[in-house]
Amino acid sequence: MRKYGSASAWFFLITICITIYSCKHDIPEATTGDVCFESEILPIFQSSCAKSGCHNQGSAAEGYILDSYQNIMNTGDNDGIVPFNADKSEIIESILENDPDKQMPPPGSPGLTTEQINRLIAWVNEGAPNTVGCNSSVCDTTTFLYSANVKPIIDTYCTGCHSGNTPSAGINVCTHSGLAAIAADGSLLGSINHTGSFSAMPQNSAQLDLCSRTVIAKWVQAGALNN
């Protein structure tokens, strides 16, 4: 009886050790909030997915509403985003899909860049946290080059609507020349600063942070060069 007791105690101890050890391995390493939901992930959903006729409140195609953190996490059958598991997340699966009938965004719409896809996957594998107020560290108003500073902001907040086969308002901001055209007629700064009679952009989303607007304004004032 006594012998049995100590054997089961050992068994218990070993089980605990294995459990602790395996739990340790289950915790992903990148929980440092490396990806910023508010400034990197939400704008991708808002400009590429939460459009009229697609996944905004009114349309909710396939039951998916992708306009806010709450909706992104609770949409579909709750498996749109599976925290810590990009492989099991339906939304990630649809973005990586090769079948044109299932692919998101659908063929003809502006696709996501490889960088955007990588950030989405990293965010899910970090646990898909609702990280906010974390954009100031990545934005610096002292450099305002087109390719290094301006284009990444435009790609994040604007190209989802303003590129592809049928860009909104006929404005394509994918290329330098397209963006330079709206820089020249004043509508770029008017729309992002919410001044004049221009429509507020990005449409149906929060205004761009001050740092991003400053970078774009400095680039426009310096001649909107392709630098």
Ligand code: HEC
């Ligand atoms: C969710 C889709 C969507 C996003 C994201 C979006 N736009 Fe627009 N944009 C539109 C639509 C639709 C129109 C035309 C209707 C209107 O003017 O409101 C438009 C119009 C414009 C206009 C013309 C405005 C005017 O009054 O002449 C400019 C300039 C513009 N967008 C720039 C931008 C910029 C820059 C961004 C990114 C910071 C952006 N848009 C993000 C959908 C979008």
